[in-house]
Amino acid sequence: MPKIAHFFARSVPLLFPAALWAQTTAPQDGVIELEAVEVTSQFRVQEIQDVPIPVTAYSGAALEALGIRQYKDLAPFVPGFMVQEQSPNNPGINIRGVTTDSGDPRSETRVSLFQDGVSISRSRGSVVELFDMERVEVLKGPQGTLFGRGAEIGAVSLIQNKAQNATQMRLTAGTGSFGSTLFEGMFNAPIIEDTFFGRVAFTAAQRDGTIDNVADGSTLNGKETSALRASFRWQPTGDTTVDFIFNYQNDNPPGTSFKSGTIAPPGGDTSPYTFAALNRGRDLYIDRSVWGGTLLFNTKLTDTWSLSSITGYREFDSFEQFDADGSFVDLLEFAEDATGDQFSQEFRFNFDNGGPFIGFVGAGLFREQGTQRVPFYGNEQQIWPFLSGSFRDGIIAAGVPAALAEFAIPAVNPFVPVTAYPASMAAFANPALPPSLQGLAFLAGVPLKGSHVEEYSARGETTAYDVFVDGTYRVTDRFELTGGFRFTAEDITSGYEAHRVSATPATVGFILGAGENIAFTPTNGVREETNDSTGWVGRLNARYELNDTTSTYASVSRGRRPEAVTISATGPATYLKEEVVWNYEIGVKGVSANRRLNWSAAAFTYDYANFQTTIADPAQPGRFITTDAGNATGIGAELAVQGALTESVSVFASYGYTDATFDDTGDNGRPQEFAGYSFRLTAENTFALGLTWTLPVDGIGQFWFTPVYQYKSEHFFDDNNGNFNFALREDGYSLVNLRAGWRSVNGRWELTGWIENIADEDYLIDAGNTGGSFGIPTFIAGSPRLWGVSATFNY
Structure with missing residues (x-):
């Protein structure tokens, strides 16, 4: 209790709102106000001000207005949310200082990503284009009760547009810098009037790379993505709705510019922002396919009970070739071949009799299997x-x-x-x-040998069973309590194998007595371990309405990451303890009496036990392993404000503060290896500020203008902040973006122009990487100035 009291004493002067988004409307009587924002974070429709957890919601219209098409575009507008996307194959999702980014099929995620209720959290299959969206919601803090075992520190919920009983069409075509093109569209129509509807949406975006690879005239850090969605809705009765959604996405961009900070290209330098000379040229690429089907079933059983069912199946297949030494020297040439498939089923019984209690109880099954094969080439x-x-x-x-x-x-x-x-x-x-x-x-x-090849492979299989319950009881007209609990039983199998390179008479090996392997000690077959475990997560929230427009809340929640198994080529397997986080939070949300201003605030602290981190295997350069880095503590606060200054001008601002570091000592009182170090990808301060100005012109239409300023402070790219003498960090940077456009009087036509990173600011999105484990770190540059124009037709 003294630690909690100390936290709240520190937090009161730092009480910053959590982010939200609403659009400006001008009702018939001329009164200017912001539209109410509705979310389904607690699996029922609520205004965002009534949800006693920190949640950010952006409607599909807001995503389009701000040019948000990917997670990394969304991150600057959500306090406490950071995204590092090396490529569609390798994203890093960070909420309140804690990152999930491992491609290892044997490790669990810390942040859940859900697409219409189905987990898409596995790293290599998690990146999806945000097109034809109904809404995106970002929830911070442990959300295991609501979003399952992977939501240890937060969740991102993607709600796609479903088929409707209407005829609609939308087509967009665009072009821009670096040869970029965009084609996107949607068509919706009733198949059987009032009963059965269909909707098809697609997107295809391409852009040449922003870094020249002078080794063969190719480029790096580009984009080539195509995605298709087909959805059908069946409403046999007024009380039953069935949705089927099919998603497919393929990414085939050029490779990532992992540029060496040690070895300069001929005639060049080691700056990550200038040209590179990477081996294999156009053979550096990503070929990734993700597809899945989702079946949503909702029906009213009685006046009190309803049933919701979510069935999902997904697969991904991703292959990436990358130059891990970041140079023209044939040192560390790698590839990764990852596959995965999963099946999930959840049943939820919802209770609401119009009285003071509302809640749900349910059960779920989740099964997945994945593989990761990593070939290594070298001279x-x-x-x-x-x-x-x-x-x-x-x-x-x-x-x-x-x-x-x-x-x-x-x-x-x-x-x-x-x-x-x-x-x-x-x-x-x-x-x-x-x-x-x-x-x-x-x-x-x-x-x-002039050509040397070896590889390792890992695989994981998981079967998990969940039972959960969550409910809210309204004690008085102004005071309510919410509690939730989820119990999970898991069966996890982990496998690892490093193949022995066959000996040839004309060559000799690098490691005496270990065949010819350079990087990965052979295992002489598959080494496999199975671990059965159980665990629980939960939450307790209290919410009090100060008046009709303002409410406060306080919460305590527990998140977990299952036990992990580290398998080496030799020696027994290492079992890491269950990772546990306790989160304590207070907040306030409100709107002004005239609904022209809304805000939300949150201050939090959390305690981590047995924090699992990924480090370079000291015994096997090039291989990464999970290890227990000990205990850690986070403290922070968040703010967002939006206001309608006039009928034509609205402004928004958000601020996030996060201080997440490893404790000085562990449970045993001994000093920790990473004592005082900040978590990877954690900026202490983030800030965003923008406005939207609309100018109607009689007989011509409406013009609009949206500038946005973003700031991200210093952050490290490795939990080991001292690695390479503090070279693996970004000093902090600011970006300014601008979007402007015109919409016709009848809304049929739209023209949009945009510029990102107007000042052409240099900044890093990652550093260290695989090359870092061999002592030659590589660096990845963020996007330079980009611009584009597009035209849209609506019907």
Whole structure:
């Protein structure tokens, strides 16, 4: 209790609202007000001010007005929400300082992403285009009672437009910088009047890469996405609705520019914002397909009870080729081949008799299996100088002439150019080679392979059973209590295998006694472990209405991440404890009496136990493992305000403060390895400010103008903030975006123009990456200035 009291004492002066969004309307009597925002975060329709949890909601119209088409576009408008998207294959979702981004099929997520009630949380299958949307809701804090076992620190709920009893059509075509094109459309019509309806929506977006790859004239960091959605709604009676939704998306962009901060391209530099020279050129790419079907069934059983059923099946298949050393040197060439499929079924019985209590009880089944295969390619002759002395000793002991022992120099410092080799190597220089590689020519006669291939693979299978209950009791007209509980039983199987590279007489191995493997110690078959566990999550909320326009709330909630198993090539498996987070929160929400201003506020703290983090395996460079980094604490506050200044001008602002760090000591009182370090991707301060100005012109239509300013403070790209002498961080940056357009008098035609990153600000979206585990970190640049124009026809 003293810690909680201390938190609230610190939080009162920092009571900032959580974000919300509403549109301005001008009713018939000329009164200007903001539309009420309705959400279904608690599985019933409520105004956002009546929900006793921090939730941000954006309607489909708001998403279009702000140009939000991906998670990363949404993040700046949601306090406490950050998204790092290296590619559609590799996103990082961060809520209140805690990130979920692992592609390992054996680990559970911390943030749940739901598409019409079906989990799409698995990293390699989670990125979807936000087109033809009804609404997006972002919930912060543990939401396991509402959104399942993966919502340890928050959830993102995507609600897509469903088929309607109306004939509608919308077509958009656009073009822009870097050869970008956009084609998007929707058609909705009744198939059987008042009973059966259909809707089809699609999007196809393409853009050349923003980083030139001079190795072959290709580009990196581009986009090529196409997606299709078909939905059908059947309403056999007024009390029953059945929706079927089919989603398909394919991403085939060029590769990601993992540019080396150590090895400069010929004639270039190590800046991540300038051209790169990566091996394999156009063979660096992503080919990812995601598809799934969802069946929603809702029916009223009695005047008191209703039944909701959500059935979902999804698959993803993703292959990515990437240059992990970020240079033209053939050191660390990797690929990742990931697959996954899942089935989920949830039944929920909802109770509402018009009295003081409303709630639901239900049960669910979730099954998934996934694989991850990681091939590694390299040139042994070029890898030699980067290996430690012990590796080179193994080569010599395996038969390399001892005369070469003098060249067994220590591993190259990641911040020393490759050219800084001993002067004695000059005798082996080859003028035909690039200057930075001339010192390697002496290996030409050494029996080392020019092409080396090995790989590891991981797989995971999960079966989970849930039972849950949640309800709200209205104690008085102004005071209500909400409680929820979810119990989960899980059966998780983890597998790992590293294949042995077959020996060839003409070559020698790098690791004496371990075949020819460089990066991954062979396992001599699949190593597999099964772990059965149970766990629970829950919440308790109290809400009090101060008056008709303002309410306050306080909550305590518990989230969890299941036990994890770390499997190595040798030795017994390591079982990590269940990760548990306790979140404590207070907040206030309200609207002005004339509904021209709304706001919401939240201040929180949370305690983490057994925080599981991903680190480079110290025994196997290039492989990442999950480890227990100990205990951690987060504290923060959030703010959003929106107001209608006039009938034509509305403004919005949001601010988020998050301080999430590892504790100095663990449960045993011993100092922690990451003591005082900030969580990965956690900016202490984020801010967004914008306005929308509309100008109607008689007989011509309506013009609109929306500038937006965004700020993100310093943040690290690794939980180990001290890695590489603090190089793996972003110092903080600001972005300014602008959207403007015209809409015809009858609303049939729209023209839109936009510019993102007007000042062409340089900023990083990630650093370290796979190359970092070998001591040569790579860096990924954010998007430069982009612009585009589009035309839309509505019917």
